[in-house]
Amino acid sequence: MPIRSATIHGELASVIRVLSKIRDLVGPGRVDEFATGTNGVERSRPNVGMYRTRRSFGVIRPATVDQVCRIVEYFDDPDLPIGLHIVSTGRNWGLGSAEPARDRTVTLDLSDLDEIRRLDIDAGFAIVEPGVTQGRLAASLAGTDRMLNVTASSAHTSIIGNGLDRGVGLRQQRVDDLLGLEVVLPDGQLVHVGWWPEEGRRTPLYPYGLGPSLLQLFVQSDLGVVSAAAVRLLHRPKAQRVIRLGFAPRNLISAVGALRRWVAQGLVGGVLKIYDTVSAASYGGSAGGFLAHLCIDGTERSVAAISSLILEEAVSSGLFTDATPAGREAGGDAVVAMVEGAYSGDPSYNDGMLEATLGQPAARVDEHGLGWLFFLPLVPFSGEDIARAHGLLAQVHEETGVRAGCTVNALNADVIDFVVTVKFAREERAAERAHRALDRAYELFSATGFMPYRLDIDHADWVDRLSPDPGARELVRRLKKTLDPNGAIARGRYS
Numbered sequence: 001m002p003i004r005s006a007t008i009h010g011e012l013a014s015v016i017r018v019l020s021k022i023r024d025l026v027g028p029g030r031v032d033e034f035a036t037g038t039n040g041v042e043r044s045r046p047n048v049g050m051y052r053t054r055r056s057f058g059v060i061r062p063a064t065v066d067q068v069c070r071i072v073e074y075f076d077d078p079d080l081p082i083g084l085h086i087v088s089t090g091r092n093w094g095l096g097s098a099e100p101a102r103d104r105t106v107t108l109d110l111s112d113l114d115e116i117r118r119l120d121i122d123a124g125f126a127i128v129e130p131g132v133t134q135g136r137l138a139a140s141l142a143g144t145d146r147m148l149n150v151t152a153s154s155a156h157t158s159i160i161g162n163g164l165d166r167g168v169g170l171r172q173q174r175v176d177d178l179l180g181l182e183v184v185l186p187d188g189q190l191v192h193v194g195w196w197p198e199e200g201r202r203t204p205l206y207p208y209g210l211g212p213s214l215l216q217l218f219v220q221s222d223l224g225v226v227s228a229a230a231v232r233l234l235h236r237p238k239a240q241r242v243i244r245l246g247f248a249p250r251n252l253i254s255a256v257g258a259l260r261r262w263v264a265q266g267l268v269g270g271v272l273k274i275y276d277t278v279s280a281a282s283y284g285g286s287a288g289g290f291l292a293h294l295c296i297d298g299t300e301r302s303v304a305a306i307s308s309l310i311l312e313e314a315v316s317s318g319l320f321t322d323a324t325p326a327g328r329e330a331g332g333d334a335v336v337a338m339v340e341g342a343y344s345g346d347p348s349y350n351d352g353m354l355e356a357t358l359g360q361p362a363a364r365v366d367e368h369g370l371g372w373l374f375f376l377p378l379v380p381f382s383g384e385d386i387a388r389a390h391g392l393l394a395q396v397h398e399e400t401g402v403r404a405g406c407t408v409n410a411l412n413a414d415v416i417d418f419v420v421t422v423k424f425a426r427e428e429r430a431a432e433r434a435h436r437a438l439d440r441a442y443e444l445f446s447a448t449g450f451m452p453y454r455l456d457i458d459h460a461d462w463v464d465r466l467s468p469d470p471g472a473r474e475l476v477r478r479l480k481k482t483l484d485p486n487g488a489i490a491r492g493r494y495s
């Protein structure tokens with residue numbers, strides 16, 4: 001025990017020293033130090049998932065990229081055994097919010113770096129910093145020929161934070177929006193990877209570069225701090241219509257078959273979504289059975305033609321109920337309002353759905369209201385596989401008493417992002433049951449081959465067992481050792 005407390009004291013002294021230098025660098029009000037008073041490492045910070053609060057030494061909120069470089073340099077020190085945990089807006093609700101995966105870190109909160117540095121509507125890109133929210137960028141594109149691929153989460157979430165965690169928007173997976181990244185490497189050097197605009201000449205938006213493509217090294221990664229991103233702005237369709245198709249659970253396999261055929265033939269734009277009854281109710285909507293949302297977009301005439309073709313086929317198949325073309329009022333249904341707005345790049349209904357879901361606005365979700373967990377496996381796009389995945393949720397329900405909801409997001413004609421949600425009362429026993437259900441979902445889905453593509457902070461240690469080749473994991477560790485020998489950046493959820 002004396003050795004342990006001596007170690008904590010040694011660590012504490014070195015962290016206090018570096019935080020004091022950083023306070024001089026960034027100025028007053030930008031460093032919260034939890035190191036004094038207690039043994040320096042405990043603090044109670046609620047998060048909506050009720051994940052265990054990690055032991056932390058403090059939070060730094062830099063105001064400039066130059067400060068970020070200097071801060072990272074301070075942490076690139078062999079005598080400082082503490083690394084930085086990075087957040088953009090820290091609203092990774094359901095996966096741990098702003099909480100790090102590991103104990104004993106200092107959080108680098110980049111939400112005050114919130115400049116839209118450049119907006120090029122003609123070329124189709126924006127350069128944004130980590131604190132730029134999807135709501136702000138989307139609003140600045142209103143009335144233009146371009147739009148942002150927005151998610152269903154709050155308008156107050158970060159474009160960079162979500163993209164770096166491979167989040168999913170209504171148009172495509174957010175990582176596909178990333179054209180280039182400005183990265184502070186663990187030694188403090190600033191580099192641009194992928195595509196980046198050049199002064200004085202116009203270059204095509206091509207993220208892969210020449211040679212090994214470096215952009216993906218910094219996605220779900222602890223190899224660098226992303227201080228800005230070049231983000232793709234999508235062409236705004238001339239016309240858009242959302243078709244809603246309900247179907248009964250007994251028709252799941254055949255209905256998914258029909259939906260997949262339309263996606264595979266290129267008739268559906270964006271990410272097709274299917275809510276089950278539990279998830280629709282969780283998000284403040286209403287659906288008896290399953291409800292699919294299909295976005296049809298293009299020119300006025302192509303949208304009219306494709307919509308009537310799909311509606312005709314849907315009716316004649318006899319599989320669907322409630323075949324509803326666009327234009328019908330949301331009628332207070334939070335999910336319908338959100339989906340219809342978000343397909344067109346407008347996240348202004350998202351916060352209504354968030355409040356209907358969790359009973360709180362974005363700023364209070366982590367402190368008050370209901371508890372919430374996400375489990376995010378990928379499932380092959382087939383009726384049989386989706387039915388199998390629902391069967392696994394039924395087993396989780398049977399074993400734990402927790403009934404999870406599920407939303408299907410079709411990433412393409414072959415891959416489903418099968419979003420599992422668990423909503424619970426915010427008290428110890430309900431949280432314990434919800435987490436037991438989450439653990440069980442990890443076990444059952446991964447044993448079936450339905451691997452999660454994003455991890456929560458409690459399952460960071462699953463990354464090895466979820467990866468097909470241990471040699472590839474070893475390569476990641478070699479890269480970490482080479483690029484960050486002093487652990488300036490703390491090991492994250494994926495290492």
Ligand SMILES: Cc1cc2nc3c(=O)[nH]c(=O)nc-3n(C[C@H](O)[C@H](O)[C@H](O)COP(=O)(O)OP(=O)(O)OC[C@H]3O[C@@H](n4cnc5c(N)ncnc54)[C@H](O)[C@@H]3O)c2cc1C
Nearest residue numbers: 087088089090091092151152153157158161162167168226
């Ligand atoms: C009702 C509801 C609906 C939701 N809908 C969606 C949805 O449709 N799609 C979806 O994807 N999610 C959804 N979410 C989950 C979540 O809210 C979003 O993914 C959100 O965008 C993540 O929070 P953030 O943007 O603040 O990112 P952050 O929490 O700031 O970042 C996420 C992670 O990325 C890494 N990171 C962040 N910034 C940096 C950086 N600058 N450099 C290096 N690494 C960094 C860190 O590991 C961090 O933990 C939803 C949640 C709720 C409650």
